Amino acid sequence: MLRYLSSGESHGQSLISILDGVPSNIELNIDEINHELKKRQGGYGRGGRMKIEQDKINILGGVRGKKTLGGPISIEVKNKDYENWTKYMNPMEEVDFESKKVDNVRPGHADLVGCLKYDFDDARNVLERSSARETASRVAIGAICKQILKNFDINFTSHVVQIGSVSHKNVYNFDYIKENVDNSEVRCVDKSLEEKIIKEIDKVKAQGDTLGGVIEVRVKNVIPGLGSYTHFDKKIDGELAMHLMGTQAIKGVEIGIGFDVSSLPGSEVMDEIYYNEEAGIKRSTNRLGGIEGGMTTGDEIIIRCAMKPIPTLYKPLNSINVNSLQSYVASIERSDNCAVPACSVVCENVVAFVICKHFLDKIGGDNLNDLKSNYDSYLKRLGERGWKK
Ligand SMILES: Cc1cc2nc3c(=O)[nH]c(=O)nc-3n(C[C@H](O)[C@H](O)[C@H](O)COP(=O)(O)O)c2cc1C
Numbered sequence: 023m024l025r026y027l028s029s030g031e032s033h034g035q036s037l038i039s040i041l042d043g044v045p046s047n048i049e050l051n052i053d054e055i056n057h058e059l060k061k062r063q064g065g066y067g068r069g070g071r072m073k074i075e076q077d078k079i080n081i082l083g084g085v086r087g088k089k090t091l092g093g094p095i096s097i098e099v100k101n102k103d104y105e106n107w108t109k110y111m112n113p114m115e116e117v118d119f120e121s122k123k124v125d126n127v128r129p130g131h132a133d134l135v136g137c138l139k140y141d142f143d144d145a146r147n148v149l150e151r152s153s154a155r156e157t158a159s160r161v162a163i164g165a166i167c168k169q170i171l172k173n174f175d176i177n178f179t180s181h182v183v184q185i186g187s188v189s190h191k192n193v194y195n196f197d198y199i200k201e202n203v204d205n206s207e208v209r210c211v212d213k214s215l216e217e218k219i220i221k222e223i224d225k226v227k228a229q230g231d232t233l234g235g236v237i238e239v240r241v242k243n244v245i246p247g248l249g250s251y252t253h254f255d256k257k258i259d260g261e262l263a264m265h266l267m268g269t270q271a272i273k274g275v276e277i278g279i280g281f282d283v284s285s286l287p288g289s290e291v292m293d294e295i296y297y298n299e300e301a302g303i304k305r306s307t308n309r310l311g312g313i314e315g316g317m318t319t320g321d322e323i324i325i326r327c328a329m330k331p332i333p334t335l336y337k338p339l340n341s342i343n344v345n346s347l348q349s350y351v352a353s354i355e356r357s358d359n360c361a362v363p364a365c366s367v368v369c370e371n372v373v374a375f376v377i378c379k380h381f382l383d384k385i386g387g388d389n390l391n392d393l394k395s396n397y398d399s400y401l402k403r404l405g406e407r408g409w410k411k
């Protein structure tokens with residue numbers, strides 16, 4: 023079973039993760055993994071931290087000569103900012119707790135409940151781990167998963183469909199960004215829309231406020247039958263939602279036409295099925311976003327995620343001091359103003375992990391060759407039943 027665990031604080035030395043269950047002999051393209059990490063750092067509206075970090079993967083085990091060995095893969099992404107935080111964050115020596123103390127807890131962040139639950143008088147101990155810095159680990163893991171699935175033509179894209187009140191089908195196009203990898207220069211394909219969005223972000227920023235938006239992730243060339251209807255915790259839509267809702271600031275997940283299913287008649291929601299010899303079994307539409315009964319149908323998977331605005335506001339909201347309980351405005355931590363494009367890269371890689379996990383469960387194989395022959399025999403059997411790739 024594909025699984026991972028991650029560890030590390032936002033301003034600690036490194037983010038460490040261990041990914042277990044990867045078959046052997048998968049060739050890893052390190053530049054592609056680093057490119058994903060770089061994309062996650064981009065997007066108009068990010069704060070000062072992204073000028074400090076230059077995220078790169080450092081593989082510590084489980085890979086030899088860029089090929090996986092079949093054992094757990096240990097992954098490090100260093101925090102460059104640790105140099106500036108050593109005297110506050112060093113795990114092995116006494117540190118200065120006072121200077122970086124956060125006790126005017128921020129609404130919308132994990133600060134308050136984290137302090138109550140873990141019995142801290144300092145939300146620094148909470149925010150270091152609740153921070154979306156952790157998403158760098160998830161992107162590194164997802165990027166490896168994508169490379170496993172590339173052997174089977176399964177590929178992933180994501181884009182932002184809405185920022186604040188400005189919406190479009192393809193606001194930020196990451197293929198375009200690939201050619202414009204300078205972090206400060208992540209721009210929109212549609213120039214007039216780009217200006218509108220940048221104006222909107224700047225306007226809100228000038229007011230000390232923040233913006234969220236909507237992200238769309240798409241997966242192409244998936245095969246039917248990943249996930250299962252046989253038990254609730256085997257349903258792939260449930261697991262996708264769990265992993266996406268487990269991403270910082272994601273507050274809603276829709277598959278296909280999503281919430282619209284509730285207001286439309288059945289005839290405008292279900293995807294009719296037909297067969298002809300040339301195309302095989304097909305659906306005439308894809309309103310349900312490539313998932314039926316907790317299983318992939320083989321059609322494109324379409325998922326949308328709603329990201330809330332960044333909770334740290336430069337015009338801080340009313341709150342309390344977690345220790346004195348007196349009224350204060352919330353602490354201001356250096357912060358992003360809008361991180362929807364970055365979050366889009368995160369969601370894409372989170373989806374890659376879930377799809378990869380179910381793919382390996384279904385197909386099975388300790389090594390790439392076994393995986394390929396099992397895949398071929400599954401497709402052959404599906405072919406005999408009328409399904410064509
Ligand atoms: C890519 C990304 C960047 C983020 N940057 C910030 C930030 O700079 N400041 C902040 O307060 N929250 C930021 N957040 C959101 C918080 O991490 C998140 O809202 C917080 O951990 C509380 O979790 P919840 O929103 O899921 O309830 C970011 C989220 C993502 C996905």
Ligand SMILES: C=C(O[C@@H]1CC(C(=O)O)=C[C@@H](OP(=O)(O)O)[C@H]1O)C(=O)O
Nearest residue numbers: 069071152153154155158355356357358
């Ligand atoms: C570090 C990242 O995002 C951080 C997420 C984050 C938060 O509260 O979630 C707060 C900010 O941290 P800092 O105070 O160090 O600037 C962001 O920069 C990152 O995405 O790599």
